[in-house]
Amino acid sequence: MTLDNKKKLKFLYLSEPLSKLGEMAQGITLATFAYSSTDSPTLFGLFLFAKFIPEIILGPFSGYLADKFSRKYITVTVSLTLSFLSLVMIQAKENYLHMTTLIILYSTVQLLYRPAFASSIPNLVKEQDLPKVNRNFSVLQSISQILGASIATFGILNSQIIGVLIFNSITFIIAAITCYLSIPNNKALDKNFKEVNQQYSIIFSLKYIFKYNNIKNLVIGSTLLWGVLALSDTLLVPVLGESKIDGEQSYGIYRIISTIGMLIGGFLSLYWVKLFYKKKYQSLGFYIPVLLLSIFSIFLPLLLEKLWLGLFLYLAIWVCMELPTNLLHYEIQQVPDNIRGKIFSISDAIDGVLFSVITLCLPFLTMFTSSSILLGYSSVLFFIINLIIIIFIIHKSNKESI
Helix, strand or coil, X not given: CCCCXXXXXXXXXXXXXXXXXXXXXXXXXXXXXXXXXXXXXXXXXXXXXXXCHHHHHHHHHHHHHHHHXXXXXXXXXXXXXXXXXXXXXXXXXXXXXXXXXXXXXXXXXXXXXXXXXXHHHHHCCCHHHHHHHHHHHHHHHHHHHHHHHHHHHHHHHCCCHHHHXXXXXXXXXXXXXXXXXXXXXXXXXXXXXXHHCCCXXXXXXXXXXXXXXXXXXXXXXXXXXXXXXXXXXXXHHHHHHHCCCCHHHHHHHHHHHHHHHHXXXXXXXXXXXXXXXXXXXXXXXXXXXXXXXXXXXXXXXHHCCCHHHHHHHHXXXXXXXXXXXXXXXXXXXXXXXXXXXXXXXXXXXXXXXXHHHHHHHHHHHCCCCCHHHHHHHHHHHHHHHHHHHHHHHHHHHHHHHC
């Protein structure tokens, strides 16, 4: 059966949200399991860090594979493998070490999905439609993650971790079918790959990012954005545990709020691209949200016990997180097709380095001070660094315009 590009895009609109639906439900459930089974911020941090080990070490190579082999069969194979691993986790749910090992394996396989999937989108739509299509994907993913977070919260409250894992497994099977029907098979690239292999190596792709200021500045901005997010993401569960409110139940509620923030940010991202794209202050499209995210993170631990204020701040954090991502996606989607996957994966790997370092270090620092104080002071540091960068960008842009 041959489908035209419009029908393929509709299947893609179904595929990504489906996988995110189960993934969000499983991620929240396992994070809560990791903290409740150890009652240790340090072990919880190590559990989160385990998810990013593969991205730091193997991340750039996932893009290499996405550019060399069929993106259709990569996404299908990855989806089916993740479905199987979700079922295997049922057997390991009572063992922290076994579950952490499976999380590393799960994250390693999952690495291959995003560069293959994201690199396929420009082959189905016109360049001028990319910002709108990216916005649509972002909104649909956010809706599915709201549902996933709700399912996770229900699972946590009713001790249904097995049900959540089975649910995630089923969503990946459906996602595999939709990927098979919709993602173009880039065989033409495979046949000519030997000719472009040396020119478009991973090293070449890394140089490509830092050669072009637009991509370089956006990648740096994205890295800082993920760095600030790591503060609240890593310390949220311990901070909730220190507060007077029920940590496990509240964590599920906060994750639902985060997905609503992503939904709002994703919807507004199209207008954010129009506001900042092709202007001398383009990189401010990332640095302004980072600045705001830092401010919100400073006040978050102070307001957690006043639940509605804490939820509002966490909503604002995730609006800021999602708002500028379309800028980077649109920029990368315009690079040559035979290096697009590597650019996506290298960008993700750079993001993951700072996120992972923070995720690893912060829990150890909680041995010397409370999680709330640590979150506040760390956010102040990011605020100062980002403010300096913004002042530098504005000064440089004004100097160039003279």
